[in-house]
Amino acid sequence: MSFTYRTGGSVPLNSPTYIKRQADEDLYQALMDGEFCYVLTPRQMGKSSLRVRVMQQLQNQGLKCSAIDLTGIGSKDITPNQWYYGILKQILKDLNLLEVFDLKKFWKENQELGWLQRLNEFVDIILLKHISENIIVFVDEIDSTMSLPFSSDDFFAWIRYCYNLRVDRPEYQRLTFCLLGVATPTDLIKDKTRTPFNIGRAIEINRFRKEQLTTLTTDLSDLIEDLSEAEDEIYQWTGGQPYLTQQLCQLIQKSEIKIKKRESAEKIGQIVRNQIIDNWQFQGNKAHLQTINDRLLNKDKTTIKLLSIYQKVLMEINVEVSDVSTDDLLALKLTGILILEQGYLLPYNYIYQEVFNQDWVKQKLTELRPYEEFLNHWLENNRDDNYLLVGQVLIDAQQWALTQRLSKVDYQYLTASQKLDANNAIAKANKIINQAWEKANKLTWFAIGIVAFVVLGGIYAGNIYKTYAYCPVFEGKPGLSFGNTCFRPLKTSGDASVFLSSANFYLDGGVKYFKMADTEKNDHSKSLTNYKAAIKMFEKASEVDISDPVSRIFRANAEARIQNEKSIKLAVVTSIDYYEIGAKEVLRGIADAQKEFNTTQSHKRNDDPSKIFIEVVIFNDDNNPEVAKKVARDLVDNENIVGVIGHYASESTKPAEEIYKNNIAVISSTSTGSSIVGDNFFRTVQNTEESSKLYISELYGKDKNPGRLFIFYDPASTYSKDLTCDFINKKLGISSEYSDKDKCNPQEKIKRVHNVSLINIDEDNFNLNSEISRILSKKEGAVLIFTSVKTHMLGITIAKKLAERSFFHVLMNISSSETEIKDNLNLDPKLFKLAEKIKLIRPCPNGENKYEKDTAKTWGLKELNWRTVTSYDAFKAFAKAIEQSEPTNRSKMTSVFRQKIINQLQSDKFSLENKETSGFGVKWSKNHSNEKRKYCPIPLYKKPGSSG
């Protein structure tokens, strides 16, 4: 027997694909007992199919049933008269009374009565008189009453009234209603005293249970060898969602692909990805997902709230039902995206999780109509030009508009804004906008660079090399050069956008106010108002993009600015455009520490001389040594800045340090190259001498012998070279001396080490594939990935290739970010066991500490990156040194104050307690590293099932 799966529309009565659920039993029983029922569920859960079946059962028991499909009656221009008449006609028709009773006449005779009375009259003199059996009236698609041109409150009140009458008029117990639809009761009727939804019984429609899938898969037995394995797989993806389960079965059937034993995961996964998930908006069967998308986003005022609850659920933060208001809960449930189980909200299935993933939520949160308030004012005030958007704000709004389906009003508003903006002489004169556009144009060129590079670099997967592509290929060597053209000079406390990749209207709005406040310094009250406005905007900016550190730092800066005389400035230099992920990780720690420090200060009394606020100035060095030097020179000359946290990678920290020397204190939270030294230079991590010890003990520790060892290294990078030298020295038992660091030649040194190969990835004739096959030709061994920030993606590629093919021990250094490694490795779950052998040697996490434990959530992350933690410590160290330097009269004596800070940091007594930091405390070793923060080997993947 062959049958078609029913995807969309109700399942016909005789269909073998109908799966009975608890709801069938519940609804039938409740209606038999004369209970009022309502079934409010998401789309495509099988609501109408349930109705059809229960109705048939009831009719078999001799009950009289009527089914009203409200979409078949209501329309945009229908009158209430026609609508109510239509409903009664439908009831009469279903109960075979149309011939018996003249509805037209009845309707005409009772013209003077209101709707409610006419309906009651109808029940009294017709329904209950002519029918002696129990009557059930099903009302389907009740949400369509919301699009009627009049209020349907009377209709719902009528149903309620029929129930209330049961006490005085026993015959009313024969009349029972069942309402079905996708709407919250409050959407349908506002008046609590007239609503029928608090008297009846709610019927839940559950997902299919796994064992029920057999009904659906029998027809696939020609294609699938192991049905139960395939059912597991189908269930994994769809979570038993009725529509998706049927759709997937149908797709498998149509694909006609034979699925052998143990192939289910791969082949069904492929079908799901290719035909449901990937580019879902362009798939033929997108309607189901589109509905969820629209339901979640079309909520206007509550969308942000609903999305953030959903985001938490996605992040596997347990969301208890009791934490969410009833209305929100029902609204979320009705979208279908979440499910309520054992008191918790959980994602419904993998397909939804993949389509509506973190990135999607984030994008939507930043894309929610950013100009909502302006637009409302504009409409309320007769389209007054004052409420139109101008400048950068308009540009952002337009950028946003290109990603959205908008209403006519939106386009009218944007068009009006654009016309005004073009005519606005001030806006025309405003060069800043033009510059912003030049910037945008440049970005386009970069994008062309990306496309071209992907084509050129076809040997490797395109996205692996994306970090290179920030530089246009037409400058210097394709993709690998970092010419000055890529560099974006950035120095900001709040008056410029930092990360160009993510559009955030509120952030740009805040920046606009901040800039206004900054240029109007002399007009104190005006400037104050603008800073306050900026603070509000920044606050909203963090709400829509909780993982963004910039809005938090800018907000704290604006608050510090309000304090006027009482703030001092600290520079954070990092690589903004070149390595955004790392930069954000650093800035998060800074933002946390700054907020903590400034909050403590704000509790101090105004006349307390120690009351001081710290403003953070963000600088970009683009991870380029030349740019780093230029930034360093600027910083030394900029007398407002008292200290520097940075730079990002050792190759830029090192040349910059040559310039900072003795002029200003520098604490780096990320550069670990041991060849960087200086009296004024400190770091909250340990250097490569320390990490190399751990590599040695991991490889050659007690009872360990890795066999052949391969080291991938990049001599062009300070960090990679230092690490390699330190490692070889340790292996040879040579204690490292500062003086010979720069002269170290790993290629020479390695000749003295037995059984170790050094692979130079910077060499022109470096060929990844042949190196990998050379390694894999050995039966066992170990690989050290000592890449640099510039080459870290290559490191990930190497790790991926090794993880998939062999049993090698792989140790990776900290040139990449852990999340990025995991994202890009994108390993097949089956390889997880092998992947346990890939370890990252990184500064130890501190799970016990409050900071590491609790803060991740506030950023919407599962865990904090170590860079966030060490950057937090770096700020804390500065804060302590600043406090101890008694910062008074600093404006006149910056150079003296800078020296004071250096002295404080250099003092033997200088240290921070565990609780003053992220957990381990700070104490400088001889080489000014934080000796308290050790390195740990962290497996990239843990066994499935193990916690964390």
Added chain:
Amino acid sequence: MDFITPITWAMILLTTKVIEKSGENLGDKIPELLGKFITSISQHLKPELNEKIRRTPELLNEQDYKIIRGVVEGDPKLLEDVQKLSVELKSNVQLVKIVENFTYPNGVVPINSPFYIRHDDIESRCQKAITEASGLLRIQASLQMGKTSLLERLTQYSQENFNYRVARIDLRLAETQNLDLFLQWLCRQICKQSNLPNNVKEQWDLNEGAKQNCTDFIENYILKKDTPPLLLCIDNLQGIYKYDKIFDDFFTLLRSWYEKQDANWSSLRMIFLHVSYVDTIDQNKSPFNVGEVVRLPYFTKNQVQALTVLYGIDCQDEQIVSLIQFCGGHPFLIRLVLYEVAHKRILLQDLLKSDHHKNSLYSEHLKILLLSLERERNLKEAMAIIIQSDIPLSISYIRSTLLTKLKNKNLEINSDCNTLLMKLTDLGLIKLNDDKVEVTNQLYKSYFRDQLRGY
């Protein structure tokens, strides 16, 4: 011994079709030779392949040819038969006349025309869809892809085999003042076409809303018991998109008919024809996420080959490949080119010349497309970006470039990028592959590069 090329073979088989369809008299020799040949070869082939040879020779693929060739070449008797047959075919005056007597490939391919080319499983899927109870079929394709030709065949099939009543409604001609008048018009059309007296006016009860009136009318007067099913074909569905007052109410009405489970309603079968994806209304109240959907594909190499034979064009494999490259297998364009080649007005090898797109032959087709772009400035700008690239572009790249362009030119933004791309796809101008967008064929590429130069 490679003389039995796929082309010879296709020619043989298509002759079968000519004989069957048009009943032309080709003398005695050809049918005799042909019958003999097909009978003797059928003993060596699997039933499915035999079925295919007899019914849908245009769908034979490389694999099939290989099998057939293997059989023929392995049997000297068969080989001789083929040789004889092929000589006969080439010299048969009547056959050449039939093949020459083709009409200009515009509009519908007539019902009995041998020039109608079947698609793999589409015809059978469609037939199945409309013969099921409450069957609903949507045929979606851009202009001149063969929608109406397919519809013609489906209505004929349903009338001949099941005695369906057929009502064809073209929404471009609809009364669009308001929902009520629109639905009355619809009912009148159905009455007219199913030869029922027009009593719409009398049956319309002003106490009720338009939808209920229409539903009752169809239930009580059209779908009466003991009447054959009604095949309601709604053509040019896109024709009423712009009438806000009508279209979503109309669509929800169609959906509610589809949902009706009682016996009378199950004898309503519907076919919708439209050019673009409709996503402006609540999907669950729309008839667009139920039933069978058919998207008409471009012609495959085998189908084109079959057509060349019909047009009597002797051409090489590589010429077919370049023909497909030139127009992407677009049914209308392929027919157009072959028609002209058959009349010796153009040469196949000219297709790849750089200025061939300037040939007036294509101008009408291309102008329609250009006009669609001219109507919507954003669409034109988006196309201009895609046309300028030699490599497929990612959606995000197009989006950011489009923004910059619109802004620099101070143009209004009135649609989002995905919708624009969807519209271009509907027009058949672009295709989406793995997240990347590219122009569908060489003709469009050269033409629009010319037209949109400087954008």
